[in-house]
Amino acid sequence: MKFPNINLDNLKNEGTGSVSKQERRTFLKLGFAIAGVYAGGKILSLTSIVGKAQASGGGAIVKKYPYNPHYSMVIRQSLCVDCEKCVDACKTTNHVPDYGYRTRILTKRYTGTLDRQVEFIPVLCNHCNEPACVRACPTVATFKDPVTGIVVMDSKRCIGCKTCMLACPYDARYFDATRHAIDKCDFCWEERLSKGEKETACSSACPTGARTFGNLTDPDNIVYKLVHQIEEKVWVLRPADDTKPNVFYMKGNMRSVDEILKGQKFTTA
Numbered sequence: 001m002k003f004p005n006i007n008l009d010n011l012k013n014e015g016t017g018s019v020s021k022q023e024r025r026t027f028l029k030l031g032f033a034i035a036g037v038y039a040g041g042k043i044l045s046l047t048s049i050v051g052k053a054q055a056s057g058g059g060a061i062v063k064k065y066p067y068n069p070h071y072s073m074v075i076r077q078s079l080c081v082d083c084e085k086c087v088d089a090c091k092t093t094n095h096v097p098d099y100g101y102r103t104r105i106l107t108k109r110y111t112g113t114l115d116r117q118v119e120f121i122p123v124l125c126n127h128c129n130e131p132a133c134v135r136a137c138p139t140v141a142t143f144k145d146p147v148t149g150i151v152v153m154d155s156k157r158c159i160g161c162k163t164c165m166l167a168c169p170y171d172a173r174y175f176d177a178t179r180h181a182i183d184k185c186d187f188c189w190e191e192r193l194s195k196g197e198k199e200t201a202c203s204s205a206c207p208t209g210a211r212t213f214g215n216l217t218d219p220d221n222i223v224y225k226l227v228h229q230i231e232e233k234v235w236v237l238r239p240a241d242d243t244k245p246n247v248f249y250m251k252g253n254m255r256s257v258d259e260i261l262k263g264q265k266f267t268t269a
Contacts, residue, residue, distance in 0.1 A: 086210075125185035138159075
């Protein structure tokens, strides 16, 4: 295959084993990732990235989307203002007790002369493709729904042993003392999605658009487009655990969602 405007024998080397940002961007637009580079800058191999989520994190990248719809959420971190409207909406919609949580907002503080010294990081169940909690549960009270891919809880099967809580890398579960069972986010499946709603309570309540919910299988869906855009880095939490999360993060400093929908170029063919 020939690549327009690129001289494969004279790639600019910006450091050992690297190519220029412009060249890398061009390859991404063509649907390829650089898999190997000579020390002198010459490409060894290219890997197709069509149909793959371009979140950083090695093994945490989902190589294919096994569900349709494949529910996912993108959190644009810089847009979160810690108003907690998402948390309140979640608790009201899903009948979460005051001591419990299905979603939270963590605070990260910086010292020094940064323009923004505080960052807010919304967290929730990552609805992993390979969930550690499901493997740990001795009674199959928590399982991955074979149709939606959502990791759900069957409180009637739960014996309250808290094994799944220990196994979860994201601390996304709590013990509901009233039901004597573990509870967690289910992407509002029971209270909203199964009833025809298109968004979770938290994403619907967010006034800044920090949370975007949608279908990762559909190339026309905003979640798919945000995950596959090439202007900003996209990542997942705790990639080394290799759970292949379906909640993605990005700074959110790029253009508005409307502008993305109107013509942003992506890493798909």
